[in-house]
Amino acid sequence: MDALDPIITLKVKNTAGGTDNIHVHQGVLCQSSSFFQNAMKKEWAGSKDKPHVINLPEDCTETVKIYIEWLYSNEIPAKLYMTHKANKSNGEQEAREAEKNFIVLTKAYIFGEKIIDSVFTKEVSEKMQEILATSMGWPTAECVKMIYEWTPSNSPLRRLLTSNLEDTLWEDELNSGILDFLDTYPQQALVDALKAIVGTRPPP
Known part of the structure; x- marks a missing residue:
């Protein structure tokens, strides 16, 4: 993991009906997911007002946290x-x-x-x-x-x-x-x- 790697913010829904922000290094986020790899390509990310923010309105905090924790620890x-x-x-x-x-x-x-x-x-x-x-x-x-x-x-x-x-x-x-x-x-x-x-x- 590169210490200078940009931090990506994933905006996900919480159990109260609001939004949580989950932060993850871009290189970690893109290591095995084709979806996130494509989402961070310059032609896609560069067209957004906030290129380092990805909205996941249908996905809950608990589920996405499991994925991010797995990315960093390689454990489910x-x-x-x-x-x-x-x-x-x-x-x-x-x-x-x-x-x-x-x-x-x-x-x-x-x-x-x-x-x-x-x-x-x-x-x-x-x-x-x-x-x-x-x-x-x-x-x-x-x-x-x-x-x-x-x-x-x-x-x-x-x-x-x-x-x-x-x-x-x-x-x-x-x-x-x-x-x-x-x-x-x-x-x-x-x-x-x-x-x-x-x-x-x-x-x-």
């Missing part, structure tokens, strides 16, 4: 919960926390696709896989709806979700209620999961 912040090793009461609480983490990472992944940073989305996806492998239950309807609303049909995030459903769709004592849970999922998510199951199921 997310606590993993080994719920299958915990007792039932602790496991249920930790599963709820894991679901919150998964939603946060889902928003981060969607932001990564928006700014065209495949390095970031790959690392977020790996963290999401870890959470799915170590947490109890399935992604919430809120999370699945978000994925299907904000990602294209060929998104790797959809494939990750479909693969998880394919591997975990059965009902027993531990998975009781899964059928009712699936009623809350978007139809296309269930169609994709069914296609994956049919595609891997051995013939009778």
